[in-house]
Amino acid sequence: MLSLRRSIKYTLQSYIKYNVRFCSNNFCQHTANVNENDHNLSVRQSEWKLAQERYAKHPLILYSNKLEEQIEFMSPQQLRAYKHKEVVKEKLKLRYLQNQPQTISETKRSVNGNDDKENNFPISWMEDYEFYEGNDSGTHSPFGTADSSIQPSTVPCSGCGAHLHCTRTNLPGYIPAEIFKGRSNKELQTITCQRCHFLKHYDIALDIEISPESYVETISRIRDEYALAIVIVDLLDFPCSIWPGIGDVLGHKRPVFVVGNKVDLLPRDHNNYLDHAKSCLKDQMVQCGFDTLNIKHISLISAKTGYGIEELITQLHKIWGYKGNVYLVGCTNVGKSSLFNILLNSDYCRPEATDLVRKATTCPWPGTTLQMLKFPIHRPSDIRIYQRFRRLTSERSQKYAENAMRRRKAQKTGDINAARLVGKIGRTFVNNEETVDSFAVTSGTQPIVTLNEKDPRYRQAKWCYDTPGVMHPEQFTELLTTQELQQLTPHDMITPRAIRLKPGMSLFLAGLARLDFIECKYVEIDWVKVIVYSSLHLPLVIAHTEKAEEMYNEYLGTEILGLPYGDETRLARWPGLKSCNEVIQLVGKYEDAISSEIVLSSAGWVGLRVPYASDCTFKAWTPEARGIYVRTPPLVPYAERLVGKRIRNSLAYNLGKPFTFKK
Numbered sequence: 122m123l124s125l126r127r128s129i130k131y132t133l134q135s136y137i138k139y140n141v142r143f144c145s146n147n148f149c150q151h152t153a154n155v156n157e158n159d160h161n162l163s164v165r166q167s168e169w170k171l172a173q174e175r176y177a178k179h180p181l182i183l184y185s186n187k188l189e190e191q192i193e194f195m196s197p198q199q200l201r202a203y204k205h206k207e208v209v210k211e212k213l214k215l216r217y218l219q220n221q222p223q224t225i226s227e228t229k230r231s232v233n234g235n236d237d238k239e240n241n242f243p244i245s246w247m248e249d250y251e252f253y254e255g256n257d258s259g260t261h262s263p264f265g266t267a268d269s270s271i272q273p274s275t276v277p278c279s280g281c282g283a284h285l286h287c288t289r290t291n292l293p294g295y296i297p298a299e300i301f302k303g304r305s306n307k308e309l310q311t312i313t314c315q316r317c318h319f320l321k322h323y324d325i326a327l328d329i330e331i332s333p334e335s336y337v338e339t340i341s342r343i344r345d346e347y348a349l350a351i352v353i354v355d356l357l358d359f360p361c362s363i364w365p366g367i368g369d370v371l372g373h374k375r376p377v378f379v380v381g382n383k384v385d386l387l388p389r390d391h392n393n394y395l396d397h398a399k400s401c402l403k404d405q406m407v408q409c410g411f412d413t414l415n416i417k418h419i420s421l422i423s424a425k426t427g428y429g430i431e432e433l434i435t436q437l438h439k440i441w442g443y444k445g446n447v448y449l450v451g452c453t454n455v456g457k458s459s460l461f462n463i464l465l466n467s468d469y470c471r472p473e474a475t476d477l478v479r480k481a482t483t484c485p486w487p488g489t490t491l492q493m494l495k496f497p498i499h500r501p502s503d504i505r506i507y508q509r510f511r512r513l514t515s516e517r518s519q520k521y522a523e524n525a526m527r528r529r530k531a532q533k534t535g536d537i538n539a540a541r542l543v544g545k546i547g548r549t550f551v552n553n554e555e556t557v558d559s560f561a562v563t564s565g566t567q568p569i570v571t572l573n574e575k576d577p578r579y580r581q582a583k584w585c586y587d588t589p590g591v592m593h594p595e596q597f598t599e600l601l602t603t604q605e606l607q608q609l610t611p612h613d614m615i616t617p618r619a620i621r622l623k624p625g626m627s628l629f630l631a632g633l634a635r636l637d638f639i640e641c642k643y644v645e646i647d648w649v650k651v652i653v654y655s656s657l658h659l660p661l662v663i664a665h666t667e668k669a670e671e672m673y674n675e676y677l678g679t680e681i682l683g684l685p686y687g688d689e690t691r692l693a694r695w696p697g698l699k700s701c702n703e704v705i706q707l708v709g710k711y712e713d714a715i716s717s718e719i720v721l722s723s724a725g726w727v728g729l730r731v732p733y734a735s736d737c738t739f740k741a742w743t744p745e746a747r748g749i750y751v752r753t754p755p756l757v758p759y760a761e762r763l764v765g766k767r768i769r770n771s772l773a774y775n776l777g778k779p780f781t782f783k784k
Contacts, residue, residue, distance in 0.1 A: 171770075172770035172771065175188055175189070175191060176188065179681075181664055181665075181668050181671060181672040181675065181676075182662060182663070182664055182672060182676075182681070183626065183663045183664055183665065183772065184620065184661070184662065184663035184771065184772040184773060185660065185661070185662045185663075185681055186618075186660055186661050186662075186773065187660050187680055187681050187683075188681070189768075189771065189773070246318070246319070247265060247297060247299060247300065250296075250300050250312065250318075265287075265290075265296070265297020265298065265299055265300070265315070266287075266297055266298045266299060267287055267288060267289055267290050267295070267297070267298065268287050268288070268298040268302070269288045269289070271286075271287055271288070271298060271301065271302060273285070273286035273288060273294075274286060274301075274306065274309055275306075276306050276309040276310055277294075277494075278294050278312075278313055278314040278317055283314060285301065285309050285312065285314060286301070287300075287301040287302065290315075293314070293316070294314045295314060295315050295316070296312060296314055296315050297315070300312070313479075340370055340448075340450060340588050340589070340591070341370055343370075343371060343372075343375075343448050343450075344370065344371070344372050346445070346446065347444070347445045348375075348445045348446040348447065348448055349376050349377075349378065349417075349437075349441050349444070349445060349446070349447045349448070350371050350375050350376070350377050350378070350447075350448050350450050351377075351378045351380055351447060351448065351449050351450065351460075352367065352371075352377055352378070352379050352380065352406075352450055352451055353380045353382055353449060353450070353451035353455045353456055353457050353460065354379065354380065354381050354382065354402060354405075354406075354451065354455060355382055355383055355452075355454070355455040355456070356381045356382065356383050356384055356386075356387055356398065356402070356421070356756075357383050357386060357387070357611065357615070357654075357725070358455075358596070358720075358722075358723055359381075359402070359405055359720075360405050360408070360409060360720070360750055361452075361593055361595045361596050361720065361722055361723065361748040361750070362451065362452045362455050362593060362596075363405065363406065363409050363451075363452070363593075364451070364452050364591045364593055365409065365593075365594070367409075367450065367451075367591070368409065368410040368411055369410075371450070373412065373415075374415065375415060376415060376417050376441070377411060377415050377416050377417065378416075378417060378418050378419075378420065378433075378436070378437070378440075378441075379402060379403070379406055379411075379416055379418070379419045379420070380419075380420045380421075380422055380433065380460070381398065381399070381402050381419070381420070381421045381422070382422055382423065382424055382455055382456040382459075382460070383423060383424075383425070383456065384398065384421040384422060384423055384428065384429065384542060385423035385425065385426045385428055385541045385542045385543070385614065386423075386541075386611050386613070386614055386615055387614070387615065387756075387757070388614060388615050388616070388617055388654070388757050388760065388763055388779045388780065389540065389614075389779070389780035389781060389782075390757050390758065390759040390760055390762055390763055390781060391759050391762075391781070391783075392782065392783075394757075395421055397756075397758070398421060398756060399419050399421060401752075401754065401756050402419060402421075403416065403419055405752075417440050417441070418436045418440055420432065420433045420436065422460070423542060423543075423544070424456040424459035424460045424463055425456075425459065426541060426542060426543040426544060427463065427543060427544040427545060427546050428542040428543055428544040429542075429544060430460075430463055430464075430467065430544055430546050431467075431513065431544060431545075431546060431547075434464070434467060434468055434469050435509075435513075437469065438501040438506055438509075442501055443498065443500050443501060443583055444583075445583060446498075446583050446584050446585070446586065447498065447583070447584075447585045447586070448585075448586045448588055449461055449585070449586065449587050449588060450588050451590060451591075452590055452591055452592065452593045452596070453590030453591065453592050453593075453596075453598070454590065454598065455590070457587055457588065457590060458494075458587055461480075461494065461496075461585070461587035462480045463546060464496075464585060465478060465480065465496050466546065466548075467546050467548065468499060468509055468547075468548060468549050468550060469498060469499060469585065470496045470497065470498070470499060470585070471496075471497045471498070471499045471582075472499070472548075472550045472551055474496055474497050474572055475496075477572040478494075478495075478496045478572055493586045493587065493588055493589070494586065494587040495584040495585060495586045495587070496572075496584065496585055497572075497579055497582040497583070497584055497585075498582065498583045498584060498585050499550065500583075505549070505550065508549050508550070509549045512547060512549045513547075516545075516547065520545070527539045527540070527543075528540075528782065531780065531782075532782060535778050537613055537614050537616075537778075537779060537780070538613075540614065540778075540779070540780040541613075541614055593748075594747070595722060595747045595748035596722060596723050596747065596748060597633075597722055597723055597743065597744045597745070597747050597748070598723050600685075600694075600695070600696070600744060601684070601685065602685075602687075602691075605684050605685055605686070608656060608658040608659070608683075608684060609633075609656060609658075609659070609684065609723065609724070610656065611655070611656045611657075612656075614779045614780065615654050615655070615656075615779055616657060616763075616776055616777070616778075616779040617652045617653065617654055617728075617757070617760045617763050617764055617777070617779065618652070618653045618655075618657075618661060618764075618773070618774075618776065619650055619651065619652045619653070619760075619761075619764040619773070619774040620650075620651050620653070620661060620663065620772050620773045620774065621648040621649070621650060621651075621767075621772045621773075622636075622638045622648060622649050622650075622651045622663070622772075623638065623647060623648045623649075624638050624639065624640050624641060625638070625639075625665060625666050625667070626638055626663055626664070626665060626666060627663070627664055627665070627666045627669040628651060628653075628661065628662075628663055628727075629660075629661070629662040629663070629664070629669075629672075629673065629682065630653060630655060630659055630661065630721060630724050630725060630727075631659040631660055631682055631683040631684045631724065632673070632677050632678075632682040632683065632684055632685055632695075632698075633659065633684055633685075633721070633722075633723075633724040633743070633744070634698070634721035634722070634724040634725075634741070634742060634743050635669065635673070635698050635700075635741070635742035635743075636651070636719065636721070636727060636739060636740070636741055636742070637666050637669070637700075637739060637740040637741075637742070638666075638737070638738075638739055639666075639704065639738040639739060639740060640737070640738050641732075641735055641736070641737045641738070642735065642736040642737075642738075643734065643735050643736055644709075644732050644734060644735035646732055646735065649729060649730060649731060649732070649737060650729075650730035650761070651727050651728070651729055651730075652715065652727065652728040652729075652730070652757075652760045652761070652764065653725065653727050654725050654726050654727070654728070654757065654760075655724060655725030655726075656725070658683065658684075659683060659684065659724065659725070660680075660681065660682060660683045661773070662676070662681060662682060663772055673697075673698065677692060677695075678691075678692050695744075696744050696745055697744070698742040698743060698744060699742060699743070699744070699745055699746040700740050700741065700742045700746060701740070701741060701746045701749050702746075704738050704739065704740050705719060705738070705739040705740065705741060705751060706736060706737075706738055707729055707731050707736070707737050707738075707739065707751070708731065708734075708735070708736050709731035709732045709733045709734055709735045709736075709737075710733070711733065711758075712733045713759075714755075714758040714759055714761075715728040715729065715730055715755045715757065715758050715759070715760055715761070716729055716730065716731040716753075716755070717729055717731070717751055717752065717753045717755060718751070718752040718753075718755040718756060718757075719739065719741055719749070719750070719751055719752070720748060720749065720750040720751075720752055721741060721743055721748065721749065722743045722744075722747045722748025722749065723748065724743070726752070726756075728755055728757060728760050730761065762781050762783070763777045763778060763779055763780070763781060764776075764777050765777040
């Protein structure tokens with residue numbers, strides 16, 4: 122193991138040295154060629170000539186960040202910046218590998234559509250289960266053997282909540298008969314279904330047959346129950362993460378907590394950006410049909426970093442208390458299961474149940490949770506609230522010191538991770554019950570591995586439920602594979618990218634969305650600044666509007682457009698882009714801020730710096746024209762503070778920092 126780690130370290134170090142030497146040689150050779158061939162040209166003229174040569178072989182493209190990264194056409198300043206960026210990137214990769222255990226992981230992939238499922242399956246996956254004893258013949262179907270003669274169980278999968286069975290391979294809760302047959306209910310309670318197992322261990326998403334109506338039917342049980350609904354919204358994808366029928370399903374008198382997730386990925390354009398995000402979220406919830414009197418509290422959290430979780434638990438104790446059950450509801454992939462897992466290991470869950478309730482399965486693939494999962498809520502009595510208050514108070518000074526240190530580091534070094542919002546979830550209460558020694562065979566006791574809901578302690582208990590996600594009709598994530606979803610989802614704080622768009626030009630956000638700038642009235646302008654908020658893995662391409670369709674068809678599936686990618690079979694299933702019927706009219710209202718934002722479904726959104734007192738016309742395109750919304754006021758109004766200087770001889774601006782600590 123040590124020799125393997127050393128070999129990886131030495132290989133990467135030699136690669137870094139080679140990369141530095143390669144960039145340096147290219148820089149010298151590139152500069153020599155410029156000086157030899159264009160010794161009579163100025164620096165500006167030489168850079169302009171390089172910019173023209175960069176797009177000589179791509180006449181349909183006016184700008185592409187992928188083409189801008191070509192080393193042979195970089196200016197000396199761009200080449201130095203590129204060399205520094207590559208060296209830093211490789212050093213970070215080396216540091217990451219040194220801190221990781223050396224294990225051989227399966228290749229991340231998805232199994233859907235017309236893919237060859239049997240070739241993608243790991244042959245020995247059933248050996249991961251404790252109750253699989255092998256096959257005498259040594260051969261079996263990759264899916265295992267389905268047996269419809271065996272009755273399904275009433276035991277839910279601990280990962281997704283679907284009842285376990287071996288009837289059909291494409292139904293929720295399926296496990297092979299080699300594992301299911303002959304198992305008692307107590308043994309089944311420790312087993313996850315085949316789909317959850319593949320999501321957790323192999324990052325493979327298996328297709329199952331389930332209709333959207335069944336999701337709604339499962340959630341509708343809350344309608345006649347006195348319970349609290351925690352509506353979770355993805356701050357990077359709203360209103361497309363607010364299901365349009367959620368208000369009718371919950372009922373018009375339902376008390377609601379609104380939780381905006383993934384706030385740690387939101388760019389910080391001014392000091393009060395969190396209060397502004399809460400205001401935008403509340404306005405959007407009201408537009409979706411929620412009554413302001415029913416919205417009891419609005420929280421901004423990060424289920425990944427833990428930010429805002431302790432404050433959410435405090436407000437749940439203060440406002441809701443122990444009045445009834447609590448349901449986590451929302452669209453797919455907004456973070457319900459991640460929040461469920463965090464609350465399971467916090468003061469909100471009864472201490473003895475934390476180790477008995479298994480965590481929900483989480484992955485980038487939407488629709489992981491298929492049935493309800495639950496844990497018992499810890500009753501917030503006066504003494505418990507006081508004990509929790511003392512713990513939070515004792516940790517407050519340390520929390521402020523850590524945040525101040527992170528802020529100074531972010532201001533000094535520009536480290537994005539230091540600027541992200543983080544939080545720690547502590548435990549005030551611990552399980553004081555006597556633990557049973559599972560190795561004490563002579564005692565005649567069995568270890569307790571699952572929660573017994575019929576125990577007298579839980580007869581009057583209130584429960585926190587993780588509900589299935591409802592696929593929003595305006596999202597197109599189900600059209601993407603698992604690898605494409607991982608590139609679509611931002612993993613760091615979003616860094617805004619700015620470009621100049623002139624009338625008659627079209628901006629492509631990968632192959633997933635398109636924005637046309639048609640015209641501008643009342644004010645004569647040459648261009649409009651467009652700021653893009655999305656994952657940096659999604660390329661930006663600009664073309665003339667009259668040739669945009671031709672450019673899209675030619676470069677779809679290539680590195681220029683990026684997503685979607687794959688062979689001809691994969692691209693044949695892609696529906697392409699379609700525009701909404703109506704054009705988008707935007708009026709410039711501010712002189713120093715973004716006027717409006719256009720949401721492009723799951724791909725991201727764009728902020729438009731429309732000149733004051735002008736009227737600009739745009740047209741947006743997404744797959745099947747899904748999820749096109751105009752958001753006013755914008756979520757990030759002062760994004761220009763986060764953008765770098767304009768790149769000479771280019772339609773783009775340099776990347777800045779995704780955060781600022783100035784008003």
